[in-house]
Amino acid sequence: MASDHIISARDVKRRYMMGEEVVWALAGVDLDVHRGEYLSIMGPSGSGKSTLFNMIGGLDRPTEGTVIMDGHDVRKMDLRQIAYLRCHKVGFIFQTFNLIQVMTAEQNVMLPMTFAGVSDEEASRRAREILERVGLGKRYDHRPGQLSGGQQQRVAIARSMANDPDIILADEPTGNLDLKTGEEIINMLAMFRDEFGKTIISATHDHKMLAASDRVVYLVDGKITEIKQRHELKIEQGGIADKKAETKLSGRQ
Amino acid sequence: MREMEQIIILPYRKVLQIAWQGMRIRLLKTFLVTSCIALALAFLTFIMCSNGMVEQLGERASEQLQQRLAREGLLEQLLSTEQRSQTAWMLGIALMISFAGIVNAMLISVTERFREIGTMKCLGGLDSFIVKLYLAESLFQGTVGTTIGIVVGVVLAYVEGLNRFGSEAFQLLPIVTLVQILVISFVAGVVLTVLGALYPAWSAAKMEPVDAMRSEV
Numbered sequence: 001m002a003s004d005h006i007i008s009a010r011d012v013k014r015r016y017m018m019g020e021e022v023v024w025a026l027a028g029v030d031l032d033v034h035r036g037e038y039l040s041i042m043g044p045s046g047s048g049k050s051t052l053f054n055m056i057g058g059l060d061r062p063t064e065g066t067v068i069m070d071g072h073d074v075r076k077m078d079l080r081q082i083a084y085l086r087c088h089k090v091g092f093i094f095q096t097f098n099l100i101q102v103m104t105a106e107q108n109v110m111l112p113m114t115f116a117g118v119s120d121e122e123a124s125r126r127a128r129e130i131l132e133r134v135g136l137g138k139r140y141d142h143r144p145g146q147l148s149g150g151q152q153q154r155v156a157i158a159r160s161m162a163n164d165p166d167i168i169l170a171d172e173p174t175g176n177l178d179l180k181t182g183e184e185i186i187n188m189l190a191m192f193r194d195e196f197g198k199t200i201i202s203a204t205h206d207h208k209m210l211a212a213s214d215r216v217v218y219l220v221d222g223k224i225t226e227i228k229q230r231h232e233l234k235i236e237q238g239g240i241a242d243k244k245a246e247t248k249l250s251g252r253q
Numbered sequence: 254m255r256e257m258e259q260i261i262i263l264p265y266r267k268v269l270q271i272a273w274q275g276m277r278i279r280l281l282k283t284f285l286v287t288s289c290i291a292l293a294l295a296f297l298t299f300i301m302c303s304n305g306m307v308e309q310l311g312e313r314a315s316e317q318l319q320q321r322l323a324r325e326g327l328l329e330q331l332l333s334t335e336q337r338s339q340t341a342w343m344l345g346i347a348l349m350i351s352f353a354g355i356v357n358a359m360l361i362s363v364t365e366r367f368r369e370i371g372t373m374k375c376l377g378g379l380d381s382f383i384v385k386l387y388l389a390e391s392l393f394q395g396t397v398g399t400t401i402g403i404v405v406g407v408v409l410a411y412v413e414g415l416n417r418f419g420s421e422a423f424q425l426l427p428i429v430t431l432v433q434i435l436v437i438s439f440v441a442g443v444v445l446t447v448l449g450a451l452y453p454a455w456s457a458a459k460m461e462p463v464d465a466m467r468s469e470v
Contacts, residue, residue, distance in 0.1 A: 059375060059463045072257050079380060080259035086462075087260055087377020098372040098466065102278035114271075115377035117261040143278075159376070 005068075006166060006199050007033040007056055012065035014051050014222075025051040027222035028065070035166070038193050038200040040209050043219035050171060052219060053203040057092065057169040058085050070166065087115050091160025095172035097152040099144040105131060105155045106140040112162040130158040134188060150181035157188055168192060170202040174209070186212050260377055268382065272389035282362060287398040289358040293351040294402025294442045295409065300347040301434045302410030304340050306418070306425040307331050318421050327417075352445060359391060359449030363457070370457040371465030383458035384451065391450035392443070399442030403435060 014026040025048045033039055033056070043049040054060040055067055058074045067074040070089060077085065086092075091112075099108050109127035110120075118126075131140050134154040144152050153173060160168050170189060174182030190212040192198045202209060210216060216228045276283045310322070310331060322328035330336060370383050414422030457465045 054461075054463045060461045077257060078259075081257045083260040083374075083377050083379050084258050086375055088258075092375045094372075094466075096368075098368060098375075100369055100372065102275045107274075111373070112376040114267060115260065115263070115382075117263075163377075 004034060005032040006035045006070055007031075007201075008066075008068040009052075009056065010066045010068075012052070012055055012062045012067060014048075014055065014060070015063040024222050026055070026062070029219075029222070029224055031056075031217065031224065033167075033199060033201060034214075036193060036197045036199055037214040038190060038212055039202070040213040040216045041201070041203045041219060042205060042210075042216055044205065047219045048222040049203045049219045051222075053169065053171055053201070056201060057090050057167075058082055059092075083115075087112055088163050089165050089167060091162070091165040091168045093153070093156050093160050093168065093170040093173045095175040097144070097149070097156050097176070099152055099155055099159070101144055104141050104143050105136060105147065105158075108144070108155055109158045109162050112159060116163050127158070127162070130161050131155070134158045148181075149177050150184065153177060153181075153185055154188070157185070157192075161192065164196075165198070167199045167201065170200065170204075172204055172206070173202060174204070174206045179208075182206065183208055260379060262379065263382055263385075265385070268385045269389050272386050272393070275386075276390060276393065283394065286358045286362050287394050287401070290355050290395060290398025290442060290446055291402035291405065293354040294399050294438055295406040296402075297347040297351045297441070298403045298406025298434060298438045299410045299413075300343050301438065302407055302426060302431070303413055304344065305430050305434060306410070306414050306422060307340070309425045309427065309430075310418075313425050313427075314418065314421060318418060322418075348441075351441065355442070355445040356449035359446055360453055363387060363450050363453040367457050367468050368466045370454070371460070371462040371467075374458070374462040374465065380455075380458040384455055387450045387454035388447065391447045395443040395446030398446065399439055402442060403438050406438070407431075407435075 009029055009031040012026055012029045012031075013024060016023045016025055027048075029048075029052055031052075041049045041052060051060070055062055055074075056069075058067070058069065058077075061075055069085065072081075072085070074082070074085070099105075100111065103111065106124065106127045109130055110123040113123035113126065114120075128137065128140050131137055134157055136151060136154055136158070139147065139151065144155070147155065153176075157168075160170075168189065173185055173189070177185065186209055189200050189202070193200050202213075210233050213233065214230050216233060217224055218226045218228070310319070310328065314322070319328060322331070373383060374380075411422055414425065418425060457468075460468075
């Protein structure tokens, strides 16, 4: 069953309890992600985009509904299957980089391979290879504290690629970076889509991201309000049109 | 649907290697936590040893020493019921300090790493890996800290004993009692350290990774 959709979410709901109050962070979302596409999830903070992102990545389980990843129902998996999924199928990139502080760049990239049972020699060889690709070939021995934000995020990208996953999930990957570095990161992600056919899914409110995206999903109040294809996006990019889109979006909050 | 594969379970050697490196790089923190454990245990062992010596004064001290202590009014004072209840209090306080100090130190050192736990789970780390990692770390810190603490406590107790009772201090504490004290202190120190680390580590490992990464402590 090699479906064209690497991820299918059906009527996904997620409920949170805020004290006595029930909050639906996701109020029924349907979404299919195609293999090899660059999908951005946009929305104001509190729109549920992080929640949706977490559901898609198997970092959290839906209260209701199903998430099928590569033919498997995430909700029905046991702990070791979920761990396998996170280790082999998905690579994660976070806004705050989340590198292990006590490990060098190389060891950070090696960690997912260690979890996958790869030998140290092989893991080290592959880690240096990937670090070379993201332009940190000489800094493999540095720890996160000795690297700039952009460099840390590149180590994180290398780490997400460690076990050659199908999907790369990036949660606001440019949120803590300056304009230029953010663009480098986006280009790097786009390169992994183009060269290796990776599926990139990114939660963001960074409009730079749109240029690289194949599709953009707009999320407001836990529901998808619209999905735009790449060619529809081009029209709105930059200038006044972009501003308009922004005010339209924030007006709905 | 085809069978979903499962993640492998890492061998202990690998877990130990990761734990050891973490402690080495976090040297200052490791040192602080270990000294906190050592300090608590030194206090506990000291109190138990010097109490043990005082209790044996009536039976094991020589005539000479007993006479000297009686002359100085010390014997009466040391063996009075008032003194005994005070001793019990001291022991209770020593136990409480050990408990609160050690558990608190471990709790902080683990909770400040919740994000790391969440990240490791995102990368395919199993709950059991996280628990083993912190078990290895706390066992090491607990054993080293407790051992140092016990040695310091016993030495200090004998120094105080020498000061009060002269060279007879060495005869006052029966070997059996001393061994008992060592065993109780050691078990208390290691168990408290491991529990203090494992409880928060286990609860973080059981969380969904997002919750672990989000929780600010």
